[in-house]
């Protein structure tokens with residue numbers, strides 16, 4: 001069921017401002033021909049009644065089923081698309097070992113287009129079913145397979161940002177999986193950008209290209225310089241990893257004599273459309289620099305538990321005014337669900353605040369800084385916050401924003417939400433949804449007003 005050119009009478013939640021949830025009770029949402037929200041009318045407005053009956057008479061009024069609540073679709077700010085086949089495995093070694101033992105061999109397989117098709121088809125289908133309406137993807141070094149990922153996102157209707165991974169450093173990338181030269185890394189990136197911009201079915205710009213140096217250790221300075229120039233020239237998004245683990249952070253300090261953020265800035269890779277995954281070890285001056293550049297962090301709490309040995313101070317970053325989105329980091333994080341990522345963000349923030357060493361008395365165990373977030377901040381970061389970080393008009397129900405949304409069915413027998421009190425409403429209900437919802441509760445998924453997935457999909 002496409003919702004273009006309709007009025008939707010809806011209840012649900014969104015969080016345009018961090019920390020505050022707006023409960024939507026029977027609001028009218030007008031969705032235009034291009035899938036953008038044209039108007040949002042609240043029941044206390046004078047015009048509400050007239051507009052509602054007019055839409056009803058014209059036969060363009062849609063209503064949500066009982067027990068159905070609308071949420072903005074999730075914005076997953078960090079996904080390695082080719083790592084989906086190892087989701088939930090290969091979690092036993094540190095990052096630098098994990099890359100060479102498991103991940104580079106897996107990504108190298110994407111030279112084979114039929115393998116790529118199988119993996120990317122399943123991934124995009126599964127992410128949409130999980131309510132991820134926007135995904136920021138790392139692909140592989142391969143031109144053909146990366147183009148295929150963009151094609152698949154377009155054909156399944158997922159909003160996506162797709163990057164050909166650039167990695168040309170002969171010391172840190174294996175011979176079997178590496179760009180042949182800095183020029184190959186830069187020209188391959190440029191070719192993908194051209195392909196996506198000229199794509200015949202991408203007229204609405206649903207899929208965007210991303211300049212994607214894997215991380216500083218994987219790139220030569222010549223490649224970083226060229227990609228920085230390209231970013232300035234084309235104004236495209238940029239994504240990479242930043243200060244993820246002790247090893248990675250230390251490597252960049254040794255090689256460049258400065259932190260990841262400072263070094264990326266030097267290459268022209270830190271700007272309003274930059275998304276830096278992890279960023280666990282940002283210094284105060286890194287944070288200051290990122291704020292000035294309006295660059296964003298993709299916080300990946302589950303992955304960090306396995307590969308970072310640290311917790312990103314999300315609350316401090318939000319209080320400082322940094323742009324932050326949330327990421328699953330498939331497959332460093334062994335879950336494809338942004339509900340899980342939201343819950344993990346809450347959980348690790350509590351542990352960061354209290355500390356975890358039972359040998360220490362409570363006062364010594366605690367970090368001494370307020371670090372906890374609750375479901376409200378997590379919901380914001382997973383939706384409107386990530387959208388703002390990517391500078392995309394999604395993540396909230398307001399005029400001018402695309403209608404990217406999910407319908408939560410709180411009564412779905414195959415779901416995991418169990419309501420014990422029918423009167424449960426407002427914030428309490430949203431908390432219940434954030435903590436207990438799963439794929440079985442996601443009845444419908446829309447991107448730009450088009451229905452693209454869900455257990456009750458009718459498209």
Ligand SMILES: [Zn+2]
Nearest residue numbers: 080241277329
């Ligand atoms: Zn990553």
